[in-house]
Amino acid sequence: MGEPILRLEALDKSFGALHVTRAVSLDIRPGEVHAIIGPNGAGKTTLINQITGQLTPDAGHVRFKGHDVTGQSVHERARLGLARTFQITSVMPAMTARDNVVLAIVSQSRQGFRLWPDAQLRAQGRAAADEALATVGLGRRAGVIAADLAHGERRALELAMALAQQPALLLLDEPMAGTGKGETERLTELLRGFKRRIPMLLVEHDMGAVFALADRVSVLVEGAIIATGSPAEVAASSAVKTAYLGEDITP
Amino acid sequence: MAMTAANDNNPPPIWPRIAASPALGWGVIGLIGLAMIAGAAFGQPFWLTMATRIAVFAMAALALSFVLGQGGLVSFGHAAYLGLGAYAVGIGGEHGLAEITLLLPLAALVGAAYAALTGLIVLRTRGVHFIMITLAFAQMAYFVFTSLSAYGGDDGLTLWARPTLFGFDVFKRDIVLGLGVVALLALLYGLLTRVVASPFGQTLQATRQNEARAEALGIDVFRARLVAYTLSGAVAALAGAFLAIATGFVAPAYMHWGRSGELIVMVVLGGTGQLGGALIGATVLMLLEEGLALVSEHWKLWLGLILIGLVLLRIGAIARLLRGGRHG
Numbered sequence: 344m345g346e347p348i349l350r351l352e353a354l355d356k357s358f359g360a361l362h363v364t365r366a367v368s369l370d371i372r373p374g375e376v377h378a379i380i381g382p383n384g385a386g387k388t389t390l391i392n393q394i395t396g397q398l399t400p401d402a403g404h405v406r407f408k409g410h411d412v413t414g415q416s417v418h419e420r421a422r423l424g425l426a427r428t429f430q431i432t433s434v435m436p437a438m439t440a441r442d443n444v445v446l447a448i449v450s451q452s453r454q455g456f457r458l459w460p461d462a463q464l465r466a467q468g469r470a471a472a473d474e475a476l477a478t479v480g481l482g483r484r485a486g487v488i489a490a491d492l493a494h495g496e497r498r499a500l501e502l503a504m505a506l507a508q509q510p511a512l513l514l515l516d517e518p519m520a521g522t523g524k525g526e527t528e529r530l531t532e533l534l535r536g537f538k539r540r541i542p543m544l545l546v547e548h549d550m551g552a553v554f555a556l557a558d559r560v561s562v563l564v565e566g567a568i569i570a571t572g573s574p575a576e577v578a579a580s581s582a583v584k585t586a587y588l589g590e591d592i593t594p
Numbered sequence: 595m596a597m598t599a600a601n602d603n604n605p606p607p608i609w610p611r612i613a614a615s616p617a618l619g620w621g622v623i624g625l626i627g628l629a630m631i632a633g634a635a636f637g638q639p640f641w642l643t644m645a646t647r648i649a650v651f652a653m654a655a656l657a658l659s660f661v662l663g664q665g666g667l668v669s670f671g672h673a674a675y676l677g678l679g680a681y682a683v684g685i686g687g688e689h690g691l692a693e694i695t696l697l698l699p700l701a702a703l704v705g706a707a708y709a710a711l712t713g714l715i716v717l718r719t720r721g722v723h724f725i726m727i728t729l730a731f732a733q734m735a736y737f738v739f740t741s742l743s744a745y746g747g748d749d750g751l752t753l754w755a756r757p758t759l760f761g762f763d764v765f766k767r768d769i770v771l772g773l774g775v776v777a778l779l780a781l782l783y784g785l786l787t788r789v790v791a792s793p794f795g796q797t798l799q800a801t802r803q804n805e806a807r808a809e810a811l812g813i814d815v816f817r818a819r820l821v822a823y824t825l826s827g828a829v830a831a832l833a834g835a836f837l838a839i840a841t842g843f844v845a846p847a848y849m850h851w852g853r854s855g856e857l858i859v860m861v862v863l864g865g866t867g868q869l870g871g872a873l874i875g876a877t878v879l880m881l882l883e884e885g886l887a888l889v890s891e892h893w894k895l896w897l898g899l900i901l902i903g904l905v906l907l908r909i910g911a912i913a914r915l916l917r918g919g920r921h922g
Binding site: 395397416417418421422426427429433434435436437438442445446447449450451453454455456457458459460461464504508 | 788789791792793794796797799800803804806807808809810811812813814815817818821
């Protein structure tokens with residue numbers, strides 16, 4: 344199976360008396376889509392923030408591509424190939440869709456501090472950006488200011504930016520949140536197209552999407568992982584059923 | 595979406611779409627230069643003096659606009675760089691340094707150094723804290739020079755002669771000095787406009803529009819801000835150097851916080867979205883001050899009322915008006 348892309352080793356995090364992450368260990372193998380599910384308040388966002396570097400765990404380690412990145416900043420991890428989408432769509436509102444993706448490409452190739460315009464670099468960036476936009480179905484919206492895009496389109500744009508970073512791991516924080524049914528199906532289909540090529544960590548409430556995409560599912564309850572396994576195994580687990588208080592989590 | 599719009603502190607995306615119109619800025623620079631030539635030709639020294647002052651403050655406002663408009667960093671201490679540049683010339687002159695090709699780089703270096711050093715601290719703060727701490731560092735510089743009795747202290751320092759250019763005493767003539775300021779203003783405006791269009795310009799705008807997203811794209815936001823802040827400090831110090839040369843005098847008053855506020859008013863008045871706005875804002879504010887002072891003893895009251903009116907008419911109104919109200 345090879346070395347895991349991401350390995351969390353006994354992560355622990357408290358905010359005052361609130362113990363939000365309890366000894367979480369988890370790994371993501373090359374080519375794997377690993378979903379994290381859990382009820383609201385289970386500590387999913389806190390866990391993600393420790394993976395991306397916004398939060399530093401009180402104890403434990405985050406290893407990404409074999410490096411211990413526990414003490415590294417958000418942008419350092421991003422440069423190593425950790426790309427993400429946010430729960431609340433996050434793009435550059437005043438830039439066009441194309442410029443948003445060019446920004447991702449330029450930053451990824453570490454050209455973002457060049458103080459002089461470069462026509463060739465720009466042309467290359469635009470071409471690559473248009474390609475990424477076409478992949479997510481925004482080919483004709485490249486020149487539109489991001490703030491003027493529809494919600495679903497901004498979601499797709501954010502995904503195009505993450506893909507343009509040529510990620511070693513794609514972290515998707517509730518990508519289906521706030522999207523309609525048709526949009527959810529379209530996004531699921533799109534993500535399925537990247538399966539095997541790009542490992543993904545998927546935090547999601549939409550069980551349909553989780554079951555359609557995930558190779559393995561981990562269940563986070565009150566800061567601790569109570570089960571990890573194939574979607575079918577997890578759905579059948581009695582511990583999971585209890586944690587969800589009888590909610591039916593099969594799609 | 596309100597969420598994303600709130601992260602962009604420039605007026606809504608009217609600006610970026612038309613940001614590629616640096617012609618406005620060039621027009622202003624051309625007019626300032628013409629006013630100088632007209633002043634010299636028609637024997638109106640006041641026009642020349644006024645136009646030179648406008649060019650100097652346009653340069654300082656340009657520097658502030660770069661960090662404030664592009665980077666979203668509301669520095670309330672940019673007068674410090676004006677003063678530091680002026681003192682570089684003043685103190686350099688005291689020690690026999692009178693060559694402008696050395697004085698200007700010295701001023702820029704001093705400005706850049708103070709910006710880089712204080713930037714390491716101030717850029718770790720945000721919002722109101724950033725405003726207060728830039729103000730604090732400027733006041734610190736102000737009080738240091740107030741108590742620096744070797745160089746005039748509170749009373750300031752008189753420059754007995756104007757610097758030379760490659761040993762020639764060309765700046766003795768006011769028109770040469772004036773056009774020299776305009777030439778440097780044009781050069782800096784050209785350079786900064788290119789920087790705004792460069793990958794770094796995009797990076798800087800990204801840090802303003804959405805810091806979290808910028809970090810997630812691998813952008814070292816702190817470093818980007820530090821580079822911009824340092825560059826801005828150098829440009830503002832160049833303006834200060836010319837302020838000292840033009841007035842023949844350097845005083846701590848150049849660093850007073852009121853002057854920092856004035857620079858912010860200039861930038862906001864002209865519109866923060868593009869660099870040319872700062873040139874317009876500086877010109878309009880200085881002409882207003884001068885014009886109102888001719889008309890009324892209570893000109894500051896009138897100026898205040900006019901500024902309030904302009905802000906109520908929406909920030910950036912002047913630039914939109916000049917553009918024919920296409921987006922008004």
